[in-house]
Amino acid sequence: MKLKLPAEVNFIIKKLNDQSFEAYIVGGCVRDILLLKEPKDWDICTNALPQMVTDIFKSFCKVIPTGAKHGTVTLLLNKKHFEVTTYRIDGAYSDFRRPDSISFTSSIEEDLSRRDFTINAMAYNPSKGLIDPHGGQRDLSKKVINCVGDPEHRLFEDYLRALRAVRFSCQLEFEISPATSASIKRHNDLIIHISKERIREEFIKILLSTVPEKGVKIFIEYGLLFYIIPELIYVAESPLFLKSLKALGYSPADLITRLAIILYPVRHANKKPANALKYLRFDNDTAVSVSNILDCAMALPSLSMKAVKKFMTKAGIQNLDMLFDLLTANAKAADDNSEELLYIENLKDKCSGIIKEKEPLTLKDLDIDGNDIKALGVVEGKKIGKLLNTLLDIVLDEPKLNDKEILKNILKDKFI
Known part of the structure; x- marks a missing residue:
């Protein structure tokens, strides 16, 4: 098997090999290449210690000791960052987040054994080919998310892996294996050990995936949703919430719009969506925009020019596109939506005309x-x-x- 690698990656691997060290691309970039996707990041692993990596490359490029304690240095080549990490074994995870200690190893197989999912536990070197001790390529072909080794052990190390499993399921449109699913459900209370910021970042990636509604449904199935957005406990069984899940599939991949859609039932129940966003440590601008859009969606105007102008002033011109995306997605999620869609189109046309004519609004x-x-x-x-x-x-x-x-x-x- 021959995989095409960027020139910079080939350069890094060759320089390490020339000094009698092993070097492989590893993790997500291998997965993405095998899925015929363009990797966002290129990670290299090696049996060279961090100081050795620094000594080899310091005359060729800038070397940044980004995580030297954990074996990682970053190489800056052609204005691109490449992380090079020494093979390692993780110690115990007493805080359910980071290993208490790490130790370096000379074995690529031992390094791959500490990783989260089989599809992320593959390595590749142009001369040695693919290293896949845990069946990652098999699981890619089956479109399944499997933990490396015992799911219980992997999740007790870092329960964020549960959210990552859901995220990969949505981004790649894979299924989560029965064994991994069962462990996530059985230990869902471990999510309390994960910081709100880390949960938020995974939740954002799920919302911006191609099937965000799938992610929310999995959270419900696993009993995780109410840890993430407690306010949804009041509305999760309502027809309006089911409609909102459907509406996610009709919306563009915009964070503000999709947050507004998922929180629409909360606002409809006279609860405060901003509380949910603050709980996940979203910034104030995001909370204000989402709340403003939802307030306007709950009080749609008549089509008189004055009413439309007041509506635009309240919404803010900068929020109009997201507001109309919300309204359109909600309408498309309804069964009988022709009149609602016509109203939205007429309202949108009036707003566009007012903006085009530069009529005073504020x-x-x-x-x-x-x-x-x-x-x-x-x-x-x-x-x-x-x-x-x-x-x-x-x-x-x-x-x-x-x-x-x-x-x-x-x-x-x-x-x-």
Whole structure:
């Protein structure tokens, strides 16, 4: 078997081989090549110790000691990063996350035995071919996710592997083996040992996969969903939640949109979606955007121009595309959706027309500001704000009135 490798990878392997060291590409990049996918990262493993790797390459490229304690150095070649890691054996995992200790080994087979899944436990060298002691190639052909060795042992080392199994199942559209599934279910309470940040990152990758609804269903089956988004416990058996799962399949792979879809039933039940996002340590901007989109989705306007403009102002122009993606996905997930889809299309057209004509929508768009009103003799801040909002309401009805002198005259004639 001959696999095509980038020039930089061949260079690294050759330099190590020239110094009588073994070197293989390993893990996800081997898996991806065998699946005819372009690897995102290229990882190399070797029996050379970190200092030896540094000594060999320091005259050829920048060497970064990214994880030297765990045997990893990073080589910067042609502005690309390549991690080179010494074969190692992991000690016990007392914190369910990281090994308490590691020891280096001269055996590639021992190194592969510590890895999570068989499809990630393969190595390749151009002269020696594929090293596959755990049947990774077989499981790729069967489209199955299998733990390396005993699933119980693998999951007790780091239960994040349970979420990774679900993620790979969604990204690759594979099934999780019965033995691995049974262990994940049996020990689902181990998820409490995983940081919210690590859970969030896996959850994001699942949501952005080709079949996000599959991942959520697996979380339900394994009893994990309520550890991840506790707010869903109130709605998980509702028809609306099942509709939201279906809607995920109709949505573009956008994080804000898919978070809004999965949390739509939470907002519909008058709960706060932002709480779920804060629980998983999402940033405030994401929480605000998702909450804003859901608030608008719960209060759709009539198709009058003024109502549409107020709707746009509330949603924020930057959120409109995601909001319409949410509305469209929800509509497509319904059985009788022709009228709903027509309404969404009409609303979208009106919004597009308003944006194209650059009609005023917010206080910033007014051709008058607080200083102009102060010049008319109004000094109280609250009153100035109230007058500006009154003028905006007028301009939403009649955009042609958005002229400083006209607005001043309106204030003098009717409000001052």
